[in-house]
Amino acid sequence: xxxxxxxxxxxxxxxxxxxxxxxxxxxxxxxxxxxxxxxxxxxxxxxxxxxxxxxxxxxxxxxxxxxxxxxxxxxxxxxxxxxxxxxxxxxxxxxxxxxxxxxxxxxxxxxxxxxxxxxxxxxxxxxxxxxxxxxxxxxxxxxxxxxxxxxxxxxxxxxxxxxxxxxxxxxxxxxxxxxxxxxxxxxxxxxxxxxxxxxxxxxxxxxxxxxxxxxxxxxxxxxxxxxxxxxxxxxxxxxxxxxxxxxxxxxxxxxxxxx
Amino acid sequence: xxxxxxxxxxxxxxxxxxxxxxxxxxxxxxxxxxxxxxxxxxxxxxxxxxxxxxxxxxxxxxxxxxxxxxxxxxxxxxxxxxxxxxxxxxxxxxxxxxxxxxxxxxxxxxxxxxxxxxxxxxxxxxxxxxxxxxxxxxxxxxxxxxxxxxxxxxxxxxxxxxxxxxxxxxxxxxxxxxxxxxxxxxxxxxxxxxxxxxxxxxxxxxxxxxxxxxxxxxxxxxxxxxxxxxxxxxxxxxxxxxxxxxxxxxxxxxxxxxxxxxxxxxxxxxxxxxxxxxxxxxxxxxxxxxxxxxxxxxxxxxxxxxxxxxxxxxxxxxxx
Numbered sequence: 001x002x003x004x005x006x007x008x009x010x011x012x013x014x015x016x017x018x019x020x021x022x023x024x025x026x027x028x029x030x031x032x033x034x035x036x037x038x039x040x041x042x043x044x045x046x047x048x049x050x051x052x053x054x055x056x057x058x059x060x061x062x063x064x065x066x067x068x069x070x071x072x073x074x075x076x077x078x079x080x081x082x083x084x085x086x087x088x089x090x091x092x093x094x095x096x097x098x099x100x101x102x103x104x105x106x107x108x109x110x111x112x113x114x115x116x117x118x119x120x121x122x123x124x125x126x127x128x129x130x131x132x133x134x135x136x137x138x139x140x141x142x143x144x145x146x147x148x149x150x151x152x153x154x155x156x157x158x159x160x161x162x163x164x165x166x167x168x169x170x171x172x173x174x175x176x177x178x179x180x181x182x183x184x185x186x187x188x189x190x191x192x193x194x195x196x197x198x199x200x201x202x203x204x205x206x207x208x209x210x211x212x213x214x215x216x217x218x219x220x221x222x223x224x225x226x227x228x229x230x231x232x233x234x235x236x237x238x239x240x241x242x243x244x245x246x247x248x249x250x251x252x253x254x255x256x257x258x259x
Numbered sequence: 260x261x262x263x264x265x266x267x268x269x270x271x272x273x274x275x276x277x278x279x280x281x282x283x284x285x286x287x288x289x290x291x292x293x294x295x296x297x298x299x300x301x302x303x304x305x306x307x308x309x310x311x312x313x314x315x316x317x318x319x320x321x322x323x324x325x326x327x328x329x330x331x332x333x334x335x336x337x338x339x340x341x342x343x344x345x346x347x348x349x350x351x352x353x354x355x356x357x358x359x360x361x362x363x364x365x366x367x368x369x370x371x372x373x374x375x376x377x378x379x380x381x382x383x384x385x386x387x388x389x390x391x392x393x394x395x396x397x398x399x400x401x402x403x404x405x406x407x408x409x410x411x412x413x414x415x416x417x418x419x420x421x422x423x424x425x426x427x428x429x430x431x432x433x434x435x436x437x438x439x440x441x442x443x444x445x446x447x448x449x450x451x452x453x454x455x456x457x458x459x460x461x462x463x464x465x466x467x468x469x470x471x472x473x474x475x476x477x478x479x480x481x482x483x484x485x486x487x488x489x490x491x492x493x494x495x496x497x498x499x500x501x502x503x504x505x506x507x508x509x510x511x512x513x514x515x516x517x518x519x520x521x522x523x524x525x526x527x528x529x530x531x532x533x534x535x536x537x538x539x540x541x542x543x544x545x546x547x548x549x550x551x552x553x554x555x556x557x558x559x560x561x562x563x564x565x566x567x568x569x570x571x572x573x574x575x576x577x578x579x
Contacts, residue, residue: 051468077470085468091461094454102454106470112479115451126451169469 004029004204005050005081005173009059010069012045019045021228022059027173032195032205034215037225038248043208044177046225050206051083051175052076063173078106080172084165086181087158090150096161097146100133103168107132129168136167139201140194156187160194167198174198176207180214192218216240224248274434279427291426295498297538298433299491302440304518304530306487311524312448313480314460315365319376320488321512322383323353327489328496328506332399333392342405343416346493353489354482361481365474380512387504398503405497429498436494437531440487445527447483456480488515521562523569532570 005027012020020042027033037043048054050061052071061069068076076082091099107129108115110122137143140160145153150161159179166174179195180188192214198205209215215222216236224232224239226248232239239245282290303320310317327349334340334348364375387393404419416432419425447453458466459473467473496502514537522533540558544551566572 053464053468072472072474073464073467074470074472077468082470083468085465089462089465091458091465093461094457098454102451102458103469105455108451112452116447118450122451165465165469 002029003027004064005206006062007046007050007059008062010046010049010056010061011058012042012049012054013057018228020049020056020225023223023225023228023230024059025223025230025233027204027206028220030199030202030204031220032199032207032218033221033223034219035206035208035223035225036210036212036215040227041225042228043225045228047083047175047177047208050076051081053083077169077171080170081175082166082169082171082173083175084162084177084179086177087155087162090158090161090165092149092151094150095146096142096148096150096153096157096164097133097137099150099161100136100164100168101129103165104129104132106169133168136164139167139197140164155182159191163194163198167201171203173204173206176205176209178209179207180209180211183211188214271438274438275431279430288424288426291424291430292498293538293542295426295430295433296495297535298430298437299495299498300515300538301518301531301534302437303488303491304515304522304534305440305444305527306484306491307515308519308522308524308527308530309444309447309456309480309484309487311519312453312460313456313477314368314463315477315481316369316373316516317376317481317484318373318509318512318516319379320484320515321380321507321509322376323357323485323488324492324495324511325380325383325387325502325504325507326356327353327492328502329387329393329399330489331493332402332496332502335402336399337392341408342403342497343408346490349493350486350490353492354486357482357485358478361478361485362474365477365481377509377512380507380509384504384508393504396504398501398506400501402496402500402502404500426498429494433494433498436490440490441528441531448527517559521559521569523571525568526571529569529571536570 003026007023007025010020010023011018023042023046035043035046045054049056049069052069052073052075055070059069060067063076063079063081066079068079068081091102094102108125110119110125114122115125134143134146137146140163142157142160142164145157150158153161163174163176163179176195180191183191188211195205195207195218219236221233221235222239223230224242224245231244231248232242234242278294282288303324306323307317307320330349330352331342331345334345335342340348360379364372367375388395393399404425405416406420407418408415416428419428422428448456455466455471455476458469458471459476463473492507496506499506518533518537519530520533521537522529522531541551541555544555547554562570
């Protein structure tokens with residue numbers, strides 16, 4: 001498998017605090033890779049650095065050999081690395097379907113002026129976006145609620161809508177921010193199946209997550225952070241038996257890390 | 260679709276036939292000036308409305324109206340330009356200025372952006388007092404009326420100075436401009452650009468994650484807004500034939516914003532209705548003398564409490 005995304009010596013300082021310290025790892029094409037770690041380990045910061053929502057103090061992130069860190073978020077998205085947010089980050093006052101349609105911006109062939117004048121190209125774009133939005137909604141099981149205002153959705157659907165918005169950009173790598181947070185067992189199992197389906201669509205998935213059993217079940221490989229540093233990297237079974245990981249989670253019951 | 264066409268026809272008839280006829284029938288020719296003002300102020304308010312649409316509270320439109328007015332007045336008086344050519348130049352001048360100002364300040368959100376724009380109006384007034392070319396507090400007066408204009412041999416407007424009542428000509432000029440501006444605005448908002456602006460209003464982070472260049476889009480919307488402010492200011496100064504640093508003040512900036520609130524922030528035609536109601540309402544209350552401001556502000560507060568989404572939300576509610 002070819003390596004598609006590479007994190008090289010990434011460091012982020014906030015004043016005197018080192019949130020992420022010299023972290024390096026690679027992500028292979030069509031892999032599901034999870035970043036885990038105790039609270040405050042720097043997972044969220046790492047996530048923001050990769051999606052260019054934060055600028056690193058040093059180090060870089062490359063995608064297919066091109067640097068995507070230290071830029072604006074929309075540049076990383078244009079290159080194919082797109083993040084999702086936790087559930088409250090949606091376009092609240094638009095319908096579910098409009099949320100997904102507007103998120104197709106990166107696939108637009110017509111210019112803004114073209115859209116203003118209603119050129120043939122722009123009309124083709126609009127038709128394409130509508131078709132693609134419907135496909136994405138049915139892929140995620142949201143087709144029945146396409147007309148609902150996004151702010152009226154229950155939590156589970158909100159999470160799916162967030163992923164639908166991400167998918168609309170046609171990403172190569174999708175970064176999922178705690179996709180299983182706050183879910184019960186059944187919901188988590190459904191979400192796990194959904195992430196697997198994302199991979200079947202040809203996506204590479206990088207996720208940041210707390211839910212250990214789900215992470216163990218879903219990941220091809222896992223990167224473990226503790227106090228901003230990478231302490232382990234490997235397959236789920238390697239991670240479960242890694243002494244440093246067990247120490248980092250000391251005080252946590254064994255079954256919490258899926259043993 | 261047919262509903263829209265009927266609405267458009269009714270609007271055109273009201274503006275181009277009914278209003279002039281009513282004025283002629285009642286002999287109240289002074290109303291021409293009132294409606295000219297309403298049309299021009301609603302153009303400036305439409306600009307403010309667009310900045311609201313991308314999620315910024317803009318209380319600085321008076322600055323651009325004043326700037327546009329001075330650009331037009333100076334070009335006509337000191338450089339002998341035709342009034343007509345100063346209109347696009349005033350708009351573009353304001354748009355360029357707003358890009359320079361907007362790049363740093365549009366990063367601010369909420370009340371911080373609002374405060375900076377509020378100060379902008381005052382800065383522009385002080386600037387007009389200080390620089391020599393604006394002639395300080397004495398302002399620029401006796402600006403000549405617009406000359407004739409023709410395009411490809413087709414006469415678009417006569418020499419205003421030869422007209423019996425140039426106010427009627429200014430009325431038609433203003434409502435034509437208003438109609439064109441709102442038509443373009445309607446198109447903008449109902450195209451994909453409008454949807455992207457809306458995505459910006461609702462969540463900038465998410466918008467940038469889906470690949471929208473939010474910084475560029477904000478500046479673009481602000482430039483269009485300021486273009487409209489400058490254009491309206493230039494025509495207004497043409498109609499009043501004079502400009503002073505106090506021609507557009509902070510009060511005007513606040514009024515532009517209130518027009519949008521009153522009409523409805525979710526509706527393209529909100530600023531137009533808001534301007535009409537506010538301007539006429541203020542004038543009707545004139546007979547109340549010292550109670551004018553009290554009644555006016557109480558009515559505004561009540562309206563905002565009862566109709567937080569503006570006057571146009573009344574119609575929308577009935578439909579839904």
